[in-house]
Amino acid sequence: MSSTTFDLIEGGRSAPLEPLTGTEIAARSPLELFWRRFRKDRIALVSLGFIVFLVVVAIAAPLVVKLLGAAGPDVQNPGALTQFGTPTGPSFAHHHIFGVDPLGRDVFSRVVYGARVSLEVAFIATGLSMMIGIGVGMVAGLYRGWVDTLLSRMIDLTLCFPVLLLGLGLGAACSQGNGCAGGTIKPGTDVVILVIVLATWTYIARIVRGQVLSLREKEFVQAARSLGASEARIIFREVLPNLTASIIVVATLFIPINILTEAALSFLGVGVQPPNPSWGGMLADATNIFNSAWWYMVFPGAALLLTVLAFNLVGDGLQDALQPRAAHT
């Protein structure tokens, strides 16, 4: 029915203004506005560049390792160990630019392959928890009533749950025997993703719910409703586009948190399982020998720090550019 109503309104507009001669004037699209603001934030731009670089390196890990002449992440090179069996440090002569670990594996290629695991887990986990969080948050915000109460209580409950402890418990309990739930959950990236999603969707749901609660009272939503727009139209065409900015910001800020959680779980031995390389796992191995093999601690840790820092800086920049009013300066 709405088509006629919309036509009526379109027709009801005042006569079009005299076209301006010369340059054409067009309103800047939100994307354009955002880009103009974001472009000025040089730190965020550099960080974004670093992330893009990292993603490319992670995807092309085998190629990168080959190009630099390094050995694969699981290749053990006994020649790189000293006569006492201790690892040797960075050297170009042996093509081990970051040194080797106690098994003689190349630290550089393990760091590069570790980026794969880190980013993969962070992106998948963030994506999943965003989907659940947005869905639940929108339902709670739009329908209110008992649905909202139930969801809000669930959100409160999970917010109080000790994430890392739960992850530890799940990881440890599932590392025995055949895994968990009849073998469907096995230690490794699955458990890590599961833990992160369980722990983070509630934060996202809470943010989305709050936004939807205030959006649904806005005039344009009321207008759409009074014009007889369907629920689906209101959700997807009126409310969701207005959430995009906050969703993008929240996602960028959760990725670094999730990278750190994955690394912490791997550090504690319940995340990514050896021999798969992961930054947290490498740091765990380094705990025993960092005194003599500093490179084994410095490079994975620096990779972790730089990656997380870059995401945080981009997140801050996005927040300033997308939500100027909520800017923190």
Add this chain to the structure above:
Amino acid sequence: MIRYIIRRLLWAVVMLWVVSFVTFVVFYLLPTAEPAALRAGKNPTPALIASIRHSLGLDKPWYQQYLHYMERLFLHFDFGYSYHYNIAVKQQIFERLPATISLVLGAAVIWIAVGVGVGVISAVRRGTLLDRATMGAALVAISAPVYWLGLLALFLFASDIGKVAHIFPGAGSYVPLSEDPVKWFTSLILPWLVLAASFAAIYARLLRANLIEVLSEDYIRTARAKGLSERRVTRHGLRGAITPIVSAAGVDIGVALGGVILVETVFNIPGVGRLAYESIINADLPMIQGTVLVGAFFIVFANLTVDILYAFIDPRVRYT
């Protein structure tokens, strides 16, 4: 106020129940591993496993196991027996508790003092070089994994292996307070600083943002118009800016507990966190379960305290 506290108390009871139920599911229902086999040691006979199954009550249906578990947990505060150490989990956890409490309390003092101090100075001197430098440092502190900071700190400053200076006692030097207060203090300086770093940074950023917002409000302008000194005005604003941080503190306690596990592991402090880590390596499920439960209970109580405290600071929340 009383009604508010009662409501919060009831909610805490619900939380305790949910936490214990989830723990039961994770440790009793989900794993496919045979607990009796883990308990029995290497190469057990089937008869031994069967007898252990019986003595642990594993041959009963899950709801009976659950009832038994709840009864032990809430009536006797009993977490079962460790597979690895063969002593009561409760006893082991209580023995390890003082070290963890020392670590957390000391770090909390540092992160609140540093976080509030830096946050206020940054907000007041907004846009200056000092503000930019501290906020940059804060972002680095948030981004650095706490266990890596710990390793770096040991690498640079530990008395045994420090490359820059042999200042602080290294890993594994923890001494109980009752034994030697001076050594207790010096051995905890590095762990305190490392654990406090990211939290101080989070609080500084949060407080700075809140304070900047509050300082632009009308009542602050009124205070200035009355001729109050800038110092008094800031103190005025601080009260409004600090309340959201108290509620954030409640949620952060769970995150802090995670940090405790990592810091205790790196510095080899014999606390509950280190116990959890060792239990993972030993596949000591009852012990892990015990630490998870104690940690979760602690979070529930901490949240309860924060909520009630919050109602005193900000009377508005009592009526919502």
